[in-house]
Amino acid sequence: AQSVTQLGSHVSVSEGALVLLRCNYSSSVPPYLFWYVQYPNQGLQLLLKYTSAATLVKGINGFEAEFKKSETSFHLTKPSAHMSDAAEYFCAVSRTGANNLFFGTGTRLTVIP
Amino acid sequence: SQTIHQWPATLVQPVGSPLSLECTVEGTSNPNLYWYRQAAGRGLQLLFYSVGIGQISSEVPQNLSASRPQDRQFILSSKKLLLSDSGFYLCAWLSPGVRETQYFGPGTRLLVL
Numbered sequence: 001a002q003s004v005t006q007l008g009s010h011v012s013v014s015e016g017a018l019v020l021l022r023c024n025y026s027s028s029v030p031p032y033l034f035w036y037v038q039y040p041n042q043g044l045q046l047l048l049k050y051t052s053a054a055t056l057v058k059g060i061n062g063f064e065a066e067f068k069k070s071e072t073s074f075h076l077t078k079p080s081a082h083m084s085d086a087a088e089y090f091c092a093v094s095r096t097g098a099n100n101l102f103f104g105t106g107t108r109l110t111v112i113p
Numbered sequence: 114s115q116t117i118h119q120w121p122a123t124l125v126q127p128v129g130s131p132l133s134l135e136c137t138v139e140g141t142s143n144p145n146l147y148w149y150r151q152a153a154g155r156g157l158q159l160l161f162y163s164v165g166i167g168q169i170s171s172e173v174p175q176n177l178s179a180s181r182p183q184d185r186q187f188i189l190s191s192k193k194l195l196l197s198d199s200g201f202y203l204c205a206w207l208s209p210g211v212r213e214t215q216y217f218g219p220g221t222r223l224l225v226l
């Protein structure tokens with residue numbers, strides 16, 4: 001079975017500081033991993049995904065994530081936070097492409113000016 | 114290009130009233146379609162998914178039902194709403210192939226009073 005754990009339901013960073021949102025997964029087979037972002041009262045937007053190619057995945061808006069099999073992690077990072085990054089971020093895992101996604105409970109990112 | 118629509122955007126309904134939420138996709142044919150619910154402070158819960166017209170899979174027992182009367186239309190319904198049905202409902206479609214990804218609609222916020 002697959003599952004995702006997002007450590008920290010709320011993360012606050014100062015504008016310009018590093019953003020690190022944590023995601024650990026559990027999967028019996030090599031997983032597909034996704035990060036989505038949700039702005040208030042909107043649907044989810046795909047940030048990036050890992051599909052067994054390069055372990056460092058670059059996404060939109062300057063975000064990237066690194067797949068670390070030994071740590072079963074897929075943490076999301078951005079070198080310098082911007083006010084517009086304030087949103088909720090969801091990590092998701094699947095073992096069969098994107099058909100059956102299991103989502104984490106989300107991390108709300110606050111950016112302090 | 115493909116787009117996904119949901120309506121209404123917001124809905125306030127009394128307990129015991131019926132519900133019908135609609136999701137339509139443009140620019141693709143016979144996509145896999147999904148209904149998720151996002152309750153306050155919680156992650157996404159998959160409610161239903163459909164791989165084709167008239168084909169519905171239910172993920173959790175609940176007060177809701179889904180139908181797919183047309184190729185690109187997915188409807189979420191209830192005969193009698195409960196307070197616990199309040200939440201943010203998201204529809205998604207699956208883009209197939211090598212770059213398989215779920216794309217989400219803008220969502221419907223439902224408040225049951």
